Amino acid sequence: MPVGTQAAVKAVSPRDLEEIRAQIILSNTYHLAMRPGHELVREAGGLHRFMNWSHPILTDSGGFQVFSLAELRNIREEGVWFRSHLDGSRHFLSPEKAMEIENALGADIIMALDECMPYPATYDYAKKSTERTARWLGRCVQAHSREDQALFGIIQGSVFADLRKESVERSLEYDLPGYGIGGLSVGEPKPVMYDMLDVIMPMMPKGKPRYLMGVGSPDCLLEGVVRGVDMFDCVLPTRIARNGTVLTSQGKVVVRNAEYARDFTPLDPECDCYACRNFTRAYIRHLIKANEILASILTSIHNLRFLIHLMEEIRRAIWEERLLEFRNDFYEKFGRE
Amino acid sequence: MPVGTQAAVKAVSPRDLEEIRAQIILSNTYHLAMRPGHELVREAGGLHRFMNWSHPILTDSGGFQVFSLAELRNIREEGVWFRSHLDGSRHFLSPEKAMEIENALGADIIMALDECMPYPATYDYAKKSTERTARWLGRCVQAHSREDQALFGIIQGSVFADLRKESVERSLEYDLPGYGIGGLSVGEPKPVMYDMLDVIMPMMPKGKPRYLMGVGSPDCLLEGVVRGVDMFDCVLPTRIARNGTVLTSQGKVVVRNAEYARDFTPLDPECDCYACRNFTRAYIRHLIKANEILASILTSIHNLRFLIHLMEEIRRAIWEERLLEFRNDFYEKFGRE
Numbered sequence: 001m002p003v004g005t006q007a008a009v010k011a012v013s014p015r016d017l018e019e020i021r022a023q024i025i026l027s028n029t030y031h032l033a034m035r036p037g038h039e040l041v042r043e044a045g046g047l048h049r050f051m052n053w054s055h056p057i058l059t060d061s062g063g064f065q066v067f068s069l070a071e072l073r074n075i076r077e078e079g080v081w082f083r084s085h086l087d088g089s090r091h092f093l094s095p096e097k098a099m100e101i102e103n104a105l106g107a108d109i110i111m112a113l114d115e116c117m118p119y120p121a122t123y124d125y126a127k128k129s130t131e132r133t134a135r136w137l138g139r140c141v142q143a144h145s146r147e148d149q150a151l152f153g154i155i156q157g158s159v160f161a162d163l164r165k166e167s168v169e170r171s172l173e174y175d176l177p178g179y180g181i182g183g184l185s186v187g188e189p190k191p192v193m194y195d196m197l198d199v200i201m202p203m204m205p206k207g208k209p210r211y212l213m214g215v216g217s218p219d220c221l222l223e224g225v226v227r228g229v230d231m232f233d234c235v236l237p238t239r240i241a242r243n244g245t246v247l248t249s250q251g252k253v254v255v256r257n258a259e260y261a262r263d264f265t266p267l268d269p270e271c272d273c274y275a276c277r278n279f280t281r282a283y284i285r286h287l288i289k290a291n292e293i294l295a296s297i298l299t300s301i302h303n304l305r306f307l308i309h310l311m312e313e314i315r316r317a318i319w320e321e322r323l324l325e326f327r328n329d330f331y332e333k334f335g336r337e
Numbered sequence: 338m339p340v341g342t343q344a345a346v347k348a349v350s351p352r353d354l355e356e357i358r359a360q361i362i363l364s365n366t367y368h369l370a371m372r373p374g375h376e377l378v379r380e381a382g383g384l385h386r387f388m389n390w391s392h393p394i395l396t397d398s399g400g401f402q403v404f405s406l407a408e409l410r411n412i413r414e415e416g417v418w419f420r421s422h423l424d425g426s427r428h429f430l431s432p433e434k435a436m437e438i439e440n441a442l443g444a445d446i447i448m449a450l451d452e453c454m455p456y457p458a459t460y461d462y463a464k465k466s467t468e469r470t471a472r473w474l475g476r477c478v479q480a481h482s483r484e485d486q487a488l489f490g491i492i493q494g495s496v497f498a499d500l501r502k503e504s505v506e507r508s509l510e511y512d513l514p515g516y517g518i519g520g521l522s523v524g525e526p527k528p529v530m531y532d533m534l535d536v537i538m539p540m541m542p543k544g545k546p547r548y549l550m551g552v553g554s555p556d557c558l559l560e561g562v563v564r565g566v567d568m569f570d571c572v573l574p575t576r577i578a579r580n581g582t583v584l585t586s587q588g589k590v591v592v593r594n595a596e597y598a599r600d601f602t603p604l605d606p607e608c609d610c611y612a613c614r615n616f617t618r619a620y621i622r623h624l625i626k627a628n629e630i631l632a633s634i635l636t637s638i639h640n641l642r643f644l645i646h647l648m649e650e651i652r653r654a655i656w657e658e659r660l661l662e663f664r665n666d667f668y669e670k671f672g673r674e
Contacts, residue, residue: 035626
């Protein structure tokens, strides 16, 4: 799943996203509420029409950016006060307000307001926060007013197995159409993340999507799926693309490096994307060095296609009952971080 | 004709250029010689293969950037010494060297080395410079070694009618496949540029393309064509696009302005480009304010398509013998600067 932070996937047009078979876009509620404002998006006919994307859209609750970007946060039971990172103006985000904004934006999947704790957090803080997130979920369920939007709850609990279990139990009470797993991939070691998934996943209902939030490296996608995850989102593919790094079947390639100046082969010979069908590493490196926007366009298209193709391969491997074999083959070529 | 400064039209992919029916791309010899170097482009199989553009390409001689970008220029009869604007390294550009580089790049049309004088220039300097440019043309003709590339000479002479005439006469001696008109649109008033075209154009041979260099505003395209110009190049459409200004049938629109925040109409309702078929001014303004690269992509595609469409309409008006009428109708809607 590509990430579109501000109602646009960075450097990639909707038709290029369709071509690489992107199925869903994430838009950040915090960014859209700050600019251009959710009322304007509602006036435009909702996010789908505003950004001209007729396929599924997911909005987060805005909480993650409030906790990572905004200033002077003040978390209370009723919600969180913060100042806009753009102009310092004062705002209040509560479960009810998050639902009001997400209902106005009109995405297909909307996320409940949670607190995404930093890592590390003390057990006491994590317990207090996780319980508040559970109470906030109850208020989101109450406030959510559009039946055509699927509200997902978010499992928290930091790296504490018992808190994660409690969070799953409290969330499942609402019998929601899907669930996010939040508060992972925030700095903890990967084995700790996998341990938490091993705690959470066996408790999750079958037939409802499980969405691991903020995860996007190839190995984490594989390890997530092996443990039962269905959906992911991450800035990784487009962010490293804009820095001149591409994902290939043979591992990461820093194509901006001098060693690729005369490499007249595609970014990844096994890839079917527009960039790989038409341009060489040497040319794309030249575009990077010359600060041409086309560099970001081509590397972003490629990295997104690489991950989408990986997920296509994973789905086929599951269907053919050879997922673990596929994982091992993948690591052998790509390497494991 | 869109401008591609560094083997890429800024923010626009080759397939988007094909879609808007761009016929030819200009690549800057100076930029390519400095980075990645013309030897590398030759190794890549020439510019067409390097940038994946199978349609015509034109390269300038590198002179314009040497005179406008490079440092510590020293012009002599044999050529010009300068320092790279990238790393300060010392280089020499002569008619022979320009041909060597342009032959290596392999464009379809290559321009002779000239001195593009600044405006204003004294009559004495202009005379000296114009005569040197004429001698340089002779050396370019001698040095040019590829029959599959069309070498164009460049008419100089600043704003002095007799020098322009002399430059035309000296250039026509070589019976070249086409001619550029240089040293205009460099700061002189538009009526002065038109006066110079009125001097030059009646002297030019029929059936050979006349290329007015560095010109790109809609009114200058029209006035140029009325006087007999066939080709143009300019950074204007993509540069103003990246600053949030678009060309429309009703005139220029600064779409980044607040007045378009709730304008849910296309950039130009009469345009057939991807941006106008799919997005609103309100959305594109949002992308601009949010610094999204997609803003530059969409506004650049639109502005290029606007000028290419204008040229299509001009060709039709010529064919139907109503060019002056078309010009007046255009000014009535677009305005005249």
